[in-house]
Every structure is written in C-alpha cells, then in structure tokens.
Amino acid sequence: MNNPTARLPAKLHRRVCLVLTEDAVLAEELLARKKLASEVAGRLSEKVLLIRPGRLDAVLDELRKMGHTPQVVGK
Amino acid sequence: MPATPEIDWSARCRDALARYAEPLLRLVADKLVRPRAKQPIDELLDKAVAVLINAPVIDRRIKDQPPASRKLLAFMGISRQPRWKVGHLLTLLSALDHNEGFNPVQTLLEAGILFPELDPHNPDIEDFAAWFGLAGTHNAVVFTHPGIATRARGEDLGLPNLAHEELGGLTPPARQSDGLEWPLRLAAVWQQVHADSMRLTQGNTLFKRDLLRLQSDPVLAAPPIDQIAPIADAGVLALLWARGVGLLGDRDGTLEAGTFPSTWDGPLFALLAELFASLPVVESWDPLAGYSPTENGLSPTPTAGLLALLLARDFVHTDAVAEWLWSHHPSWAGVIPPDVTDKGAGWVRGYLLGVAYPLGLVEVSGEHVRLSAFGRYLLLGDAEPPAPPAFPQTLLVQPNAEVLAYRQGLTPALIAALSRFAAWKGIGPACTLELTPEQTYRGLESGLTLPMIVQTLNRHGTRPVPAGVVDLLQRWASKRERITIFSSAVLVEFQTPAELDIAVSRGVVALRLTDRIGMTADGGEPSLSHLRLVGNRDYESKPQRCLVTADDGVTLTVDTPQADLLLEAEIGQFAEALPIDQNGVRKFRLTPVSLRRAIESGRPLTDIDAWFTERSGSPLSAAGRLLLLGAQMPPPRAVRLLVVKLPTADIADGVVQWPGTRMFVAERLGPLAISVDEEQFAAFRDALKELGVNVVG
Structure with a gap:
C-alpha cells in the first residue's frame, strides 16, 4: 500500500449476526452453554461469535435465561 | 416497533x-x-x-x-x-x-x-x-x-329519559373517579406483554396459559381502589383494550408491545377520550362472564355499553337501564346467564360502574348513575371540563429501589415513562413500582439512556434519587455493555491485516473483529469511498461453492470473492490455515490432527462430506479420508502376486470372463493387468495355450 489514498480491496459481508463479548472468558462461558453453542456458527475471534442466520431470537432468549442483559444493536 | x-x-x-x-x-x-x-x-x-x-x-x-x-x-x-x-x-x-x-x-x-x-x-x-x-x-x-x-352527532336518537323521578331534578352529591385507573392498568398490561409477548390461537383467541396469567396477575386482577361494582377478568379487558387502542400490536398471530402512542404525551382527557373511542373494538369481553370470545365475532358488549351510557344522561337507576336494554337490544339478553334473574342489571352495573366509572365517564350517587362532566363532553358535546390540577413532584424513590407514585400527580406521560423502566407492583392511592435489572434493561433496550431514567425520577421526585439506587441503576446498565449483539451488521473483510490497519486509521471501520475483518461502530454500512469491492456476500443467503481441493487432496484454496463468513468460521474445524500468499489467496491444509479435531467436536464423516460437497462440489478427498480413517481400518497386507499383463483390454476382459481362465484369476489389477496365484500359474498358462495364446515369461 504505497499510495496512501488508494482504495483498499475489501469484501463486504452483509446481514451478519454477531455476538461481541466484553472478554474471552465470557465468550467461553457462552460457548459452554450447550443450547447457545448450537446456535453459534463459529468463533471469529476470542470475543466474537458468529450466530447462525435466523437464530437471533433463540440466542437472545438463551442469553436472558442465563441472566445476561445483552445490548441489541440494529434490531 | x-x-x-x-x-x-x-x-x-x-x-x-x-x-x-x-x-x-x-x-x-x-x-x-x-x-x-x-x-x-x-x-x-x-x-x-x-x-x-x-x-x-x-x-x-x-x-x-x-x-x-x-x-x-x-x-x-x-x-x-x-x-x-x-x-x-x-x-x-x-x-x-x-x-x-x-x-x-x-x-x-x-x-x-x-x-x-x-x-x-x-x-x-x-x-x-x-x-x-x-x-x-x-x-x-x-x-x-x-x-x-x-x-352528525347532534341527531336526536330518540332514546327515552329514564331519569329517576324520586330525585326530582335535584343533584345529589356524586362520586367521581380520577380517570387514572384504566390508563394505569393498560400500562401494566403493556409491561406484561413487553416482558413476554402473547401468542394467539388460530381462532385469534388467548391460550389458556395466558388467560390464567392475566387472571392471576397481582396487579391486573386486583380490584380498583375505588371499586363500586366488580367486573370479571379485568386483566383480559385491559389486554383487549390495550390492543384496541394501539398499545399492543398483532404480528403474525402474536401480541407484542408497541411504543406508547403520542396521546400518552398529552393531557389526561385526550387519552381518556381515545380509550373511550376504542371501547367499540373490545369485543371478546363481558362484565359478567369476563373473557368470552364469540363464534360469530359479534359481541353485544360494544353496543349495549354505548346505549347504557347514552341512557345515563341524567341520574338513572342501573335497573332501569337494564330493563330498557332487555326489551330493546336484539342480542344482549342472550348473553345474560339463564340463572341470573335480574334481567341484566348486574351486567349494566358492571359496565357502568366497573368500566365507565373508573374511566371518568360517569358519576355515581347511591344506586344512581349519570354521565359526568367529562362524559357529557364526550357523548353529548358539552364543554370540556377543566383539567385536573397538576402535581409534578409525585414520586418517592426509596433506598430499596422501590418507587412510590402518588396518584394525584400521575399523568399519562409519566405513567408511560415509568412503565418503560420500572415494574408496576401495585395500583392504589399510592402506586408502587420496583426498579429491577430486567426492567432497567428493557428501558435501555427501548431507547432510554441511564441519564434519562435518573432524570425522570429526579424531575418528578419529591426528593433526589438516593445515591445507592443511582449506583444500582449504573451497575445494571453497565451489565448490558458486557454482551453486544449486532443483529444485522455489515462486516468488511480485507485481504491482509495491514490493510485492516489502514482502514482503521482512515476511519473506514472502527472495530477489529479478527486480524482482517472490521466493522463500523454501529455495524452499519462503511464509507465505500475508501474501498474497492472485490466481493459482496449476503450472510443470510445460501452458502456458495468457494473452495477448491488441490490435486494432493489436502490443500484447500479459498475462492475469495465467493467465500462467506461461515466458511471462515467453519473451515478452521477441519483444516489448518496456511500463510496467506502474496496475491492474498487464502489456503488451508487438511492434517490428521485437524480432521480428528472435527470428529472429536461432534461432526461425523457424513457431516464433513456434506460440508465439503456444499463448499467444493465433492465430498472429502481420498487423501483426506486416508488421513481421517486410515488408522481405523484393518492393517494393509503386503503379499507377492504374479502379474500377467495382457495385450489389450478386450483380451483382459475375455480372460476374466471365460470360465476356462476365470477360476485362476485372483484379481483384476487394471485394464490390462490381472494377478494369478503362483501355484495356479501353470494351469492358467495351459488353459490359454489350448486357445493358442502363449504366455511369455
């Protein structure tokens, strides 16, 4: 990237459902919950979980059952 | 919503x-x-x-x-x-x-x-x-x-004057309600549905579980403070009324809490007028029977209720109203239970005194009832009565996070505001609410902020919110920050970590999700002026083929423009990432360890095959199967075989087919090659010799 104004080649992924946790331990805690883990398509990084398409409500229900109060952005 | x-x-x-x-x-x-x-x-x-x-x-x-x-x-x-x-x-x-x-x-x-x-x-x-x-x-x-x-309101309907003659035109002292009872109950039922939406049956009726919930709810099932006549299933009436007035919405057969309509920001009379206007759409309820969905969809409640109100122009005895309805209303008498001998007087008392009185439409003197000044304004077009006095400071937040709301200071706006972040616990002369983590969370989710909540409590409080309660609210609010869900985010995937760094420095993305993937702070669309799009994937559409298996059967190359995030998340379960090459092409390698990890994480071979078929068009490669299953198969045997090579495939086919030689063929090794046991070779050679074919060597 020698040219400081050059456009960056990038791919957009739209309509992605993600869970961002405060720390990696919390992400582990969520993945240890069997019902929740089955809704997680993968772990993008230590603190970022990728949710299967169309499973947002199930994830929210389960998080609330666990006593969490997730902040939902864009619902 | x-x-x-x-x-x-x-x-x-x-x-x-x-x-x-x-x-x-x-x-x-x-x-x-x-x-x-x-x-x-x-x-x-x-x-x-x-x-x-x-x-x-x-x-x-x-x-x-x-x-x-x-x-x-x-x-x-x-x-x-x-x-x-x-x-x-x-x-x-x-x-x-x-x-x-x-x-x-x-x-x-x-x-x-x-x-x-x-x-x-x-x-x-x-x-x-x-x-x-x-x-x-x-x-x-x-x-x-x-x-x-x-x-058209001025038209004479020709209704009789049923005014009680004994009163002789005198105006006895009458009781009037403050009109807040139903707004409070509707707010409480809104809160219930907000916490847990209600599914309706295919016939658009309530499920028994929800009906019981409404009938046993301590707030909704409790009698009003100023109760003159009991009504059945007050909670159900509140629910149906809230639906009629637009507080609750119907989405795909489920009742959900909407936002408070703008009338709740205005004066009390405007809200009461709206509640009165929505009474005709409350069908499946009856003062005597409570919840009573009808088969033909036509309940006499809206019509009998309106006529009863119009008959109470002057002080009338509820029995007289019932008698008139009994003889004139074409279907109302049919809903009065046969064992009730009062000709519907109980129904009329329930409607006028249990519904209309708490709404402020009628005033009561002994057994007599008539339209109040507000009722006359609504139904007869008289002048609007003066608004009740305002008492802005009406809340008392206690150190145990309970809130006392003195009724005389409540307004529709304050009721709506409190309903969003505090749970109603009791409706009385002093209403009680509770600040809870769940309710605070719901308030924040509805768009309120912590300062807005504290400001509401302070502005209407008789004294400042105790510091302990502010701390509590702060703690509950910060708990919400621990997990953030982006329901529909746009992720930007760069080819290298360095490019992500540049994008962050330019402000194209704000959050780093992985070493190459970033996102704007709110998960929205990034500025495209700094980007050259090499791919555009919709996460909710069907996954596409985006993986090529190399000839070695273990090297997997990602077709970057076609790849999606699920691939990124899933491929790590099967394969190890290789360093990204200069062209930005991502490659992975199948190893015995990586494949075993997939099996151990609960993905059987059929699953892996299905995934590879979806992503590359073919099941797991033979090399992959060797890595995965080789150790589990019976051990390979090393044996000596005599290989006979035939001149053409046809001749080889003939040797395998003809009974004279077939019995000596141990195995077909290829188009031109067969194997024969050493002990049987002589007999095999003799059999061919009879055909004039001489085996050399």
Whole structure:
C-alpha cells in the first residue's frame, strides 16, 4: 500500500449476526452453554461469535435465561 | 416497533373510492359531489375528498339522509370511533326500532359518506350488496371520515329519559373517579406483554396459559381502589383494550408491545377520550362472564355499553337501564346467564360502574348513575371540563429501589415513562413500582439512556434519587455493555491485516473483529469511498461453492470473492490455515490432527462430506479420508502376486470372463493387468495355450 489514498480491496459481508463479548472468558462461558453453542456458527475471534442466520431470537432468549442483559444493536 | 402512525382519513376515504368500479364511483359522486359535467376519475376523487372536509356541504348531505342513516352516523360520531362493524351498527339501529336491515348502511355508502373497509386481495366493488356478502355480512367493517361523524352527532336518537323521578331534578352529591385507573392498568398490561409477548390461537383467541396469567396477575386482577361494582377478568379487558387502542400490536398471530402512542404525551382527557373511542373494538369481553370470545365475532358488549351510557344522561337507576336494554337490544339478553334473574342489571352495573366509572365517564350517587362532566363532553358535546390540577413532584424513590407514585400527580406521560423502566407492583392511592435489572434493561433496550431514567425520577421526585439506587441503576446498565449483539451488521473483510490497519486509521471501520475483518461502530454500512469491492456476500443467503481441493487432496484454496463468513468460521474445524500468499489467496491444509479435531467436536464423516460437497462440489478427498480413517481400518497386507499383463483390454476382459481362465484369476489389477496365484500359474498358462495364446515369461 504505497499510495496512501488508494482504495483498499475489501469484501463486504452483509446481514451478519454477531455476538461481541466484553472478554474471552465470557465468550467461553457462552460457548459452554450447550443450547447457545448450537446456535453459534463459529468463533471469529476470542470475543466474537458468529450466530447462525435466523437464530437471533433463540440466542437472545438463551442469553436472558442465563441472566445476561445483552445490548441489541440494529434490531 | 414504531408508534402507530396517525391515520390520514381523507386519504383513506379516497383509497376506498378509488376501489369502486367506475359506474359505481360515478353513482356515488353524483350524490356526494354533484358534478355538472362528466369529469375524469382522478378529478372526481379529488373533489369527493374536498367535499368530505367541507362542513357546510357535509351538513347538507347528512340532512338529506333518511332518519335511520342519520342515527347511524350519530352513533359513530358519539362513539368517536370512525370504524364499526356493520352488524353492530344495525344492532344499534334495531334497538331504536329501526329494522330496515342493510338499507341505512347502503344508503350512506351510496351517498359517499360511509366507506367499506376493503381487503386488498378482494376485487374492486361493483355494487355494495355484493361487497356486503363478500366481506362477511355483519362482520364487514365500514368507516366514515371523523369530520362527517362529528357533524352528525347532534341527531336526536330518540332514546327515552329514564331519569329517576324520586330525585326530582335535584343533584345529589356524586362520586367521581380520577380517570387514572384504566390508563394505569393498560400500562401494566403493556409491561406484561413487553416482558413476554402473547401468542394467539388460530381462532385469534388467548391460550389458556395466558388467560390464567392475566387472571392471576397481582396487579391486573386486583380490584380498583375505588371499586363500586366488580367486573370479571379485568386483566383480559385491559389486554383487549390495550390492543384496541394501539398499545399492543398483532404480528403474525402474536401480541407484542408497541411504543406508547403520542396521546400518552398529552393531557389526561385526550387519552381518556381515545380509550373511550376504542371501547367499540373490545369485543371478546363481558362484565359478567369476563373473557368470552364469540363464534360469530359479534359481541353485544360494544353496543349495549354505548346505549347504557347514552341512557345515563341524567341520574338513572342501573335497573332501569337494564330493563330498557332487555326489551330493546336484539342480542344482549342472550348473553345474560339463564340463572341470573335480574334481567341484566348486574351486567349494566358492571359496565357502568366497573368500566365507565373508573374511566371518568360517569358519576355515581347511591344506586344512581349519570354521565359526568367529562362524559357529557364526550357523548353529548358539552364543554370540556377543566383539567385536573397538576402535581409534578409525585414520586418517592426509596433506598430499596422501590418507587412510590402518588396518584394525584400521575399523568399519562409519566405513567408511560415509568412503565418503560420500572415494574408496576401495585395500583392504589399510592402506586408502587420496583426498579429491577430486567426492567432497567428493557428501558435501555427501548431507547432510554441511564441519564434519562435518573432524570425522570429526579424531575418528578419529591426528593433526589438516593445515591445507592443511582449506583444500582449504573451497575445494571453497565451489565448490558458486557454482551453486544449486532443483529444485522455489515462486516468488511480485507485481504491482509495491514490493510485492516489502514482502514482503521482512515476511519473506514472502527472495530477489529479478527486480524482482517472490521466493522463500523454501529455495524452499519462503511464509507465505500475508501474501498474497492472485490466481493459482496449476503450472510443470510445460501452458502456458495468457494473452495477448491488441490490435486494432493489436502490443500484447500479459498475462492475469495465467493467465500462467506461461515466458511471462515467453519473451515478452521477441519483444516489448518496456511500463510496467506502474496496475491492474498487464502489456503488451508487438511492434517490428521485437524480432521480428528472435527470428529472429536461432534461432526461425523457424513457431516464433513456434506460440508465439503456444499463448499467444493465433492465430498472429502481420498487423501483426506486416508488421513481421517486410515488408522481405523484393518492393517494393509503386503503379499507377492504374479502379474500377467495382457495385450489389450478386450483380451483382459475375455480372460476374466471365460470360465476356462476365470477360476485362476485372483484379481483384476487394471485394464490390462490381472494377478494369478503362483501355484495356479501353470494351469492358467495351459488353459490359454489350448486357445493358442502363449504366455511369455
């Protein structure tokens, strides 16, 4: 990237459902919950979980059952 | 969920007229607009709408109608509800001894001052009688422009004066309610549904679980503080009423809490007027029976209730109202249980004293009841009474996070605000609410911020919110920050970590999700002026083939433009990432460890095969199978074989097929090669020799 104004080649992924946790331990805690883990398509990084398409409500229900109060952005 | 938008009645009337077939539209326009010449349809529609809001012309058109039609419009005006089921309107007329059937409705439809509510899937209207049949006869819905209904309110309905003679025109001291009971209960039921939405059955009725929940709820099932007459299933009435007034919405057969309509920001009387106007849509409830969905969809409650109120113009005994309804209302007597011998007096007491009195519509003196000043303003068009005095400081937040709300200072706006972040625990002279983590969370989710919550409590508090409670709210609010869910984010994937760094420095993305993937702070669309798009994937669409297996069977190359995030997340379960090459091409390698990890994480071979088929077009490669299954198979054997190579594939086929040689062939090794046991080779050679084929070597 020698040219400081050059456009960056990038791919957009739209309509992605993600869970961002405060720390990696919390992400582990969520993945240890069997019902929740089955809704997680993968772990993008230590603190970022990728949710299967169309499973947002199930994830929210389960998080609330666990006593969490997730902040939902864009619902 | 957005608030219910204000209805543009003029546009709605125009839309209805636009659905008339041209001959019918011209027939209606002839009576409404009375054009002098034939005009284009659009012009006719515009003129029709202009007439609807022209008061002097409308007055003349109403005056031209027959008495039954004028009374029908008057009922709509008095009720302040512009939408009615035809069956209810005919019931009201029937109670006034007008038994002309559909005619009064048809007359108004043809005059262009009443409109059919149309199903968008139904064809345009050729004639009103056919529409009436198609739209469900008595369940068909008609509406009028509120401006027309208001002009028709003065019509004399011919109702008798049932005023009690013993009172001799005296005005005895009467009890009046503060009008807050139903707004409070509707807010409480809104909160219940907000916490846990209610599914409806296919017949649009409540499930037993929800019915029991409403019947046993300590707030909703408790009697009002100023109860004069009990009513059944007050919680169900609150639910149905909240739905009718737009506090609750119906989405795919589920009742969900909407936002508080703008009326809740205004004065109390405006809200009470709206609640009164929505009473005619509360059908499946009855003061005696409580929740009572009807099979034909027509309950006598809306019509009998409205007539009962109109009969209470002056102080009347509830028995007298019941007697009149018993002898005049065509269907009401049918809902009075046969073992009740009071001719519906209990029903009338329940409606007037249990519903209308807490709403502030009537005042009560002993056994007598009459419209209050507010009721007379609503139903008879008298002057609006003065608003109740305001007491802005009415809350007391206690150190245990309970909130006392002194009733005299409550306003619709404050009730709505409190309902969003504090749980109603009791409705009485001093209402009690509780600040809880769940309710604080719901408040924050509805768009409130912590400062807004504290500010509301302070602004209306008789003293500042205790510091301990502010800390508590702060702790609950910060707990919400621990997990953030982006329901529909746009992720930007760069080819290298360095490019992500540049994108962050340019402000294209704010959050780093992985070493190459970033996102804006709110998960929204990034500025595309800094990006050159090499791919665009929709996460919710079907996964595409985006993986190529190399000839070695273990190296997987990602087709970057086609790849999606699921691939990124899933491929790590099967393969190890290789360093990204100079062109930014991502590669992975299958290893015994990586494949075993997939099996150990609960993905059987069939699953892995299905994934590879979906992503690369073929199941797991042979090399991959070797890595995965090789160790589990019986051990390979090393054996000596005598290989016979034949000159052509046909000859090899013949040797395998002909019974004379077939018995000696141990295995076909290839198109031209077979193996033969060493001990049987001599016999094999002899058999071929008989055919003149000599095996050399």
